[in-house]
Amino acid sequence: xxxxxxxEAIREALFQKMSEDETVFLIGEDIGVYGGAFGATAGLxxxxxxxxxxxxPISEAxxxxxxxxxxxxxxxxxxEIQFMDFVTLSMxxxxxxxxxxxxxxxxxxxxxxxxxxxxxxxxxxxxxxxESLENWFVHVPGLKVVMPSTxxxxxxxxxxxxxxxxxxxxxxxxxxxxIKGPVPEEMYRVPLSQxxxxxxxxxxxxxxxxxxxxxxxxxADQLAKxxxxxxxxxxxxxxxxxxxxxxxSVVKTGKVLIVHEAVKMAxxxxxxxxxxxxSSAFDYLEAPIRRLGGLDxxxxxxxxxxxxxxxxxxxxxxxxxxxxxxxx
Amino acid sequence: xxxxxxxxSEIFQPDHRQLIEELxxxxxxxxxxxxxxxxxxxxxxEDLFARGLVHGTMHLSxxxxxxxxxxxxxxxxxxxxxxxxxxxxxxxxxxxDVRLMMAEFLGKETGYCxxxxxxxHIANVxxxxxxxxxxxxxxxxxxxxxxxxxxxxxxxQVCLTIFGDGAxxxxxxxxxxxxxxIWDLPVVYLCENNQYAMxxxxxxxxxxxxxxxxxxxxxxxxxxxxxxDVLAVYDAVRTAAQRARNGxxxxxxxxxxxxxxxxxxSDRQAYRTRDEVKxxxxxxxxxxxAHLLEMSEAEYEEIVKKAQAAIxxxxxxxxxxxxxxxxxxxxxxxx
Numbered sequence: 001x002x003x004x005x006x007x008e009a010i011r012e013a014l015f016q017k018m019s020e021d022e023t024v025f026l027i028g029e030d031i032g033v034y035g036g037a038f039g040a041t042a043g044l045x046x047x048x049x050x051x052x053x054x055x056x057p058i059s060e061a062x063x064x065x066x067x068x069x070x071x072x073x074x075x076x077x078x079x080e081i082q083f084m085d086f087v088t089l090s091m092x093x094x095x096x097x098x099x100x101x102x103x104x105x106x107x108x109x110x111x112x113x114x115x116x117x118x119x120x121x122x123x124x125x126x127x128x129x130x131e132s133l134e135n136w137f138v139h140v141p142g143l144k145v146v147m148p149s150t151x152x153x154x155x156x157x158x159x160x161x162x163x164x165x166x167x168x169x170x171x172x173x174x175x176x177x178x179i180k181g182p183v184p185e186e187m188y189r190v191p192l193s194q195x196x197x198x199x200x201x202x203x204x205x206x207x208x209x210x211x212x213x214x215x216x217x218x219x220a221d222q223l224a225k226x227x228x229x230x231x232x233x234x235x236x237x238x239x240x241x242x243x244x245x246x247x248x249s250v251v252k253t254g255k256v257l258i259v260h261e262a263v264k265m266a267x268x269x270x271x272x273x274x275x276x277x278x279s280s281a282f283d284y285l286e287a288p289i290r291r292l293g294g295l296d297x298x299x300x301x302x303x304x305x306x307x308x309x310x311x312x313x314x315x316x317x318x319x320x321x322x323x324x325x326x327x328x
Numbered sequence: 329x330x331x332x333x334x335x336x337s338e339i340f341q342p343d344h345r346q347l348i349e350e351l352x353x354x355x356x357x358x359x360x361x362x363x364x365x366x367x368x369x370x371x372x373x374e375d376l377f378a379r380g381l382v383h384g385t386m387h388l389s390x391x392x393x394x395x396x397x398x399x400x401x402x403x404x405x406x407x408x409x410x411x412x413x414x415x416x417x418x419x420x421x422x423x424x425d426v427r428l429m430m431a432e433f434l435g436k437e438t439g440y441c442x443x444x445x446x447x448x449h450i451a452n453v454x455x456x457x458x459x460x461x462x463x464x465x466x467x468x469x470x471x472x473x474x475x476x477x478x479x480x481x482x483x484x485q486v487c488l489t490i491f492g493d494g495a496x497x498x499x500x501x502x503x504x505x506x507x508x509x510i511w512d513l514p515v516v517y518l519c520e521n522n523q524y525a526m527x528x529x530x531x532x533x534x535x536x537x538x539x540x541x542x543x544x545x546x547x548x549x550x551x552x553x554x555x556x557d558v559l560a561v562y563d564a565v566r567t568a569a570q571r572a573r574n575g576x577x578x579x580x581x582x583x584x585x586x587x588x589x590x591x592x593x594s595d596r597q598a599y600r601t602r603d604e605v606k607x608x609x610x611x612x613x614x615x616x617x618a619h620l621l622e623m624s625e626a627e628y629e630e631i632v633k634k635a636q637a638a639i640x641x642x643x644x645x646x647x648x649x650x651x652x653x654x655x656x657x658x659x660x661x662x663x
Binding site: 025027051054056057059061062064065066067068069070071072073074075077092093096097101102103104105106107108109110112141142144165166240 | 408439440441442443444445449451453454458459461462463466468469470471472473474475476477478480481487499500503504506507510659660661662663
């Protein structure tokens with residue numbers, strides 16, 4: 001199969017949905033001739049014109065509001081927040097309006113839009129351009145939260161997100177934009193709320209999100225050489241969460257390590273751990289549930305400090321190795 | 329009509345005689361009834377609360393009825409409405425069924441929002457009423473999307489967006505009016521200036537004479553009207569809506585009015601004097617229209633009774649309606 005990058009997969013999904021559905025339009029900062037800060041929308045304004053690729057002033061609340069209002073009245077907008085950090089300026093519209101409109105109005109309205117945003121560290125952009133804030137949204141009923149980890153999922157999940165009738169927070173990762181992977185040329189969907197067994201294994205389960213899936217895969221290759229067979233599960237959609245494959249995997253392996261880039265404190269890993277602990281899978285645990293997440297600090301500028309602020313391949317290898325060695 | 333976008337605008341004065349002639353006395357008598365229905369709804373809401381029959385809070389619009397009725401009358405079928413937490417009047421004036429509103433207010437399954445929204449979140453999506461809003465200024469960014477949507481569909485619809493003086497000091501106001509202006513969106517921004525953002529008087533919260541002067545900063549038309557003069561509100565909003573329909577972009581209309589009651593049910597009104605309230609009550613917007621129409625006292629009383637009867641019927645309907653079934657509590661979160 002043809003291989004393209006993650007950012008190309010996103011662009012292809014946007015292009016194909018916009019070609020097929022006239023109600024889809026893009027709105028955000030510098031997404032037109034600039035092509036988006038990370039190039040996700042490059043060339044689309046030439047294809048679709050400025051009525052469907054709308055450059056906005058620096059107005060994140062306005063972008064979110066524009067998505068909501070257009071979605072309420074028949075469109076399927078795809079907004080872009082240039083860096084996930086800036087979504088803090090849209091929070092009222094997303095949390096108090098988009099997430100609640102349908103419920104507050106007794107189920108009589110729908111708000112189908114996608115808000116794309118790149119999160120994550122590793123680019124030297126420091127504390128205000130490197131946040132991983134997905135769990136803020138995971139805590140809000142009415143929103144969906146999607147985090148693709150591969151080019152294949154990026155395209156399929158974005159198409160499914162645009163077709164979904166709810167507000168979807170679509171979290172991309174800056175370091176993933178350039179990774180390559182097999183992506184079909186035709187349109188396809190990766191259904192939302194379907195966790196994915198990325199790598200089957202029998203000794204240990206790693207639940208990872210976004211870039212940590214890629215790091216877990218590298219860790220698994222190293223661990224395989226040591227005779228440790230790791231199963232990796234990518235939830236892909238964090239809300240609503242499909243926890244069945246995770247619980248089934250824990251029953252099979254008896255050991256689980258949860259890895260995400262976001263700060264560990266009150267992070268998504270806590271929810272996964274709690275669901276395992278509350279379920280019958282708990283009886284099958286042969287060791288304590290372990291979590292790896294970002295340190296309890298903002299992302300530092302210095303290259304070495306930044307590197308050590310979030311889980312890396314060697315941290316996953318070490319944690320998994322220790323966990324695998326634990327005997328009941 | 330030429331509206332100034334200069335720094336010192338004056339309060340716009342409509343031609344009352346001409347408007348009365350144009351609208352006809354029959355229609356204007358309907359407006360007297362509509363304003364009385366709003367007032368009766370609010371008085372009943374307060375009464376139900378005082379008797380412990382509703383829970384939560386509410387924001388009453390008594391004294392502001394002319395803004396709701398004048399603005400709604402200026403809009404056409406198919407137009408959109410976004411309004412604010414003191415929104416019972418707007419919703420009623422938009423043509424909503426008072427029984428379904430009362431049912432929502434009492435949290436009943438038959439209410440507009442199946443009892444999930446309540447006083448602050450009444451919407452009637454079928455009539456393009458996209459809802460009241462519990463967040464000050466919360467509806468203003470949404471108007472940008474509705475305006476974009478209208479423009480994309482190339483219809484002649486307009487989005488009426490009503491908010492208060494407090495909302496004009498939210499950041500969302502700035503972002504949204506600028507976006508609406510640069511894209512010439514068909515939106516009428518109606519600032520219902522009732523003199524107080526909860527306890528903060530406009531004199532302390534603004535260093536400009538009229539909020540409509542802010543229109544100049546966005547390069548759009550702005551005008552201030554007497555919000556207790558229903559004909560003035562109608563005339564200004566209609567003109568603004570026509571401009572929007574003609575592709576001339578958004579307008580900021582400020583309607584000067586006054587809330588007779590406290591901000592919400594917890595308000596002891598320590599920030600204003602009784603004399604001030606009385607002064608504004610003397611400018612009762614409903615009496616003013618009745619006076620313009622030279623209505624007799626008997627005729628007016630008859631209308632008041634008719635309004636109260638409609639509200640009593642609505643209360644009966646709401647009381648007879650079922651509560652939402654607990655088994656449905658999870659419904660409506662996702663489509």
